[in-house]
Amino acid sequence: MISRDTRAALWAIPFIYFLLVAAEFVAMTHVAFVLTRQGFSATAVGFVATLMWLGIFCGSLLASHVTPRFGRERVFRRSVQALVLCFGLIALAQGYWPWALLGWLLGVVVGVIWVTGEAWLAEIAPPDRRGFYVGLFETCVGIGMMTGPVLLALIDRVGGPPFWVAFGMGLATLAAGRWLPHVAPAGECLETTSENASDTPWKGLVAGIAGVSLISGLLESGSASMLPGLSLRLGFSVQEAAWLGAVIGAGSALLQTPAGHLSDRWGLFRIETACWSLLTLVSAGLWAWGAQLWWMLWLTGFVFGGMGGVIYTLAMVELGHKLQGKALVRATSVLVVCYTAGSASGPVMGGWLFDRGGLAWLAVGLGTTAVMGLGVNVWRGVRE
DSSP, X not given: OOOHHHHHXXXXXXXXXXXXXXXXXXXXXXXXXXXXXXXXXXXXXXHHHHHHHHHXXXXXXXXXXXXXXXXXXXXXXXXHHHHHHHHHHHHHOOSHHHHHHHHHHHHHHHHHHHHHHHHHHHHHSOGGGHHHHHHHHHHHHHHHHHHHHHHHXXXXXXXOOHHHHHHHHHHHHHHHHHHOOOOOOTTXXXXXXXXXXXXXXXXXXXXXXXXXXXXXXXXXXXXHHHHHHHHHHTTOOHHHXXXXXXXXXXXXXXXXXXXXXXXXXXXXXXXXXXXXXXXXXXXXXXXXXXXXXXXXXXXXXXXXXXXXXXXXXHHHHHHHHHOOHHHHHHHHHHHHHHXXXXXXXXXXXXXXXXXXXXXXXXXXXXXXHHHHHHHHHHHHHHHO
């Protein structure tokens, strides 16, 4: 039976991250718009976005070092406070380099919150419902990514101040964080769990899962960044390309919680195998019919956006099943770092394949990646 405080925390952590991601997209997308209107090049504007991802990368590494010293819950709460400060400074700042540096700092804070919050949730969730709650967390991330740009468009329509709206959402995040109760791991004492976890051979476990996370970032975020732009080269209009991006985001948002729930009932291995198999099948369809059937690209975006996210979710669920305490935080840090690396490399690799051989080469690259993931999954299943 889940206690009242545990249930509150299991719903509050995803809600906090939804607010965080939505506010982040409002603030940094508006920064990109302002810099573009000021005449900065696409490369210069893209560099600001790259710095934010680099900050997330750094924050993910930082979390694994500061959490064992100060405690996961304390680091999480202090990071939420730092988040509000970042949004306030972004609202007050003017100019390219202040925004670029603050974007990096915001990324660092987001990375720390991502690792500590996700590890906290995975640890306190009851084992028979862990898949559902981790899936709910990832769903809220996806919805936040979709909500931010939509909210920014509404703010622009009514003439509101986007930076201060993001700051207000940061304050709401802070309020939700203060309401968050202290919760120990399900069925165990936090202190005992942390000590035991330090002896767990977590590095051996994470080695295989890290590769899966890298591929999931490449397929999910990589496809989200790559496919809309490539669709313009295939004759899509700007509006159609934008809708393709929304379809990819919808796949990521809609499939996480159901997949997590199914993994609670049928087991991780079955759902993971189904995901990799579906990715392989859709890649084959893109290779065979992508040039003739326009909707094939939309189907590819939905499936890759969704399944890429599901694979990451299931990897996090597996870590929650097998690790706790400091080991879980460190493993989550590795998972996020690998996912971020995949997200950054996916568009470059996909663009290179498309330039060399068009949609056919891209489909072959995606299919090869999916087959490799399927092979690793089967190998891990046989070993266990």
